[in-house]
Amino acid sequence: MAHIVITGAGQAGAALAARLRALEFPGDITLIGAEPVPPYQRPPLSKKYLLGELPLERLFLRPEEFYAENAIALRLGQRVDGIDPTAKTVTLGEEVLSYDQLALTTGAPARRLPAALGGDLPGVHVVRSLADVDTMAPEFRKGARVLIVGGGYIGLEAAAVAASKGLHVTLIEAADRILQRVAAPETSAWFAALHRGHGVDLRESTALVRLTGDDRVRHADLTDGTTLEVDFVIAGIGIAPATDLAETAGLACDGGIVVDEFGQTSLPGIWAAGDCAAQPCRGTRLRLESVQNAIDQAEAVAANMLGADKPYRPQPWFWSDQYDVKLQIAGLNRGYDHVIMRPGARDGSLSHWYFQGETLLAVDAMNDPRAYMIGKRLIENEISPKPESLADPDSDLRALLP
Structure with a gap:
């Protein structure tokens, strides 16, 4: 029976394993994580969990019994030491594990001060x-x-x-x-x-x-x-993609593990998703450090591992919570040449709209969920409103939608 091994039990690894079962993959799945706890959410760590407003069990992405119930072998507190792409094996200490397909969801550790x-x-x-x-x-x-x-x-x-x-x-x-x-x-x-x-x-x-x-x-x-x-x-000086394992195995890496639009690495049978993956996006190659991308890309990779042959087209969005402010970001602002500021309907709410010429690239919305949602839909549908219509606080944002 076919065996899929996933190394890295973060958001992407957990999403990939769950999606394989949802797509009725009948073979064996092994999910390997270096941490001694089941896959959990990272964003709340620096927010509600640190504030003491979120208990540990609510961090977990799924109850631990989910993995047993779905025949996902969860190997916690273990680290893959090496990959042999020719033999199709991974090494965990003294143990050698065979695979038919391998997914790297190794994430990106924090950079430390020298x-x-x-x-x-x-x-x-x-x-x-x-x-x-x-x-x-x-x-x-x-x-x-x-x-x-x-x-x-x-x-x-x-x-x-x-x-x-x-x-x-x-x-x-x-x-x-x-x-x-x-x-x-x-x-x-x-x-x-x-x-x-x-x-x-x-x-x-x-x-x-x-x-x-x-x-x-x-x-x-x-x-x-x-x-x-x-x-x-x-x-808080950023993160660096975990590529050591991939590089040692001979996979192409360039600011991350290089993947194509399907999530396939440079070697057959090996895939990558999440913060470690450098993927095609809007004419360039980049890593998208977000929960949304980790889940969406991992689920796309799961389908492609099973033969879907469907390109993954990322639609970036992000968020950050600071004090009583929720910042929501849609799109990528790379290459912008001017920014339109628009006051929100509520006191203190505001949005910044990024343009390259006449093309809308991204929006930053501070306590302005309406601006965020409308901006996100515009960007996903490649619709660029006139900048002057955004600059007018009395204009109706909803009228910009098709």
């Missing part, structure tokens, strides 16, 4: 896994001093949680503005004002020189010439 900067000191944390958050949670004591390195979404979400719990928060960003890689200056400025309004000492154009301390991190030297006393540090 040891040369003091990143290996006790009290220096990252936010990526359940173990990461459980380790740092006791540090979140009212009045504690935390330094957050990095002004991307993870850093900003951690800052929001810390400030909400009464900590003294300093956030530094080496670039001249937060969210520089993913958002327009207008969105960056809006969120900078939001965090400063909640008491965060937000310093842009400021980098870390070094962390120091004897038994644990105690001080942080910054490029603005200041030295901070700190109780702990969070590094």
Whole structure:
């Protein structure tokens, strides 16, 4: 009987296994995860779970019995050490497991601060896994001093949680503005004002020189010439795709595991999905770091493993929760040349619409779900309204839809 092995038990791996069974794959499925817990949601880790508003069991994507009931062999606390594409085997310690098809859903671990900067000191944390958050949670004591390195979404979400719990928060960003890689200056400025309004000492154009301390991190030297006393540090400096296993096996990698529009890697019988996969998208190749893409791509790969031969066309959307603000993003803003700002119907709600010439690329909606939903539908249907119609706050967004 055919055997499909999935290495990586995150959102993509779990979705792929479940989809195979939903499509009535009759063979064996083995889902291998390095963590000792069943597949779980990552986004709430830096939000509701860290705030103590979400119990552990509600993090799990499915009850553990789901896997047994659907004949999915869940191998937890185990790591694939090697792949032999010729023999069609994977190695787990001393065990060799044969496969007919293999899916890599290995994800993307958090980047850590270099040891040369003091990143290996006790009290220096990252936010990526359940173990990461459980380790740092006791540090979140009212009045504690935390330094957050990095002004991307993870850093900003951690800052929001810390400030909400009464900590003294300093956030530094080496670039001249937060969210520089993913958002327009207008969105960056809006969120900078939001965090400063909640008491965060937000310093842009400021980098870390070094962390120091004897038994644990105690001080942080910054490029603005200041030295901070700190109780702990969070590094929010991005993630890096887990490609070591693929590279050693001879798979093509370029900023991720290279896949085609079907999710097939450069070697037959091996597929990839989720944060580790560099896929074709809108004339380029990129990784989409989102729950939505992990699920959608994994489900498409599951179908293609069973012969569907159907291209996956990503429709990117993302979100971030900070304080009482929900940021919702539709589309990809790469290549934009101007941004239209539109006030929302509610106080404090706002949306930023990204255009390249006359073409709508993306929308950032802050507490404005209507703008987000309409923008998402417009982008998915490749409809670009006139920028002036968006700039007029009295115009009806719904009239833009077909």
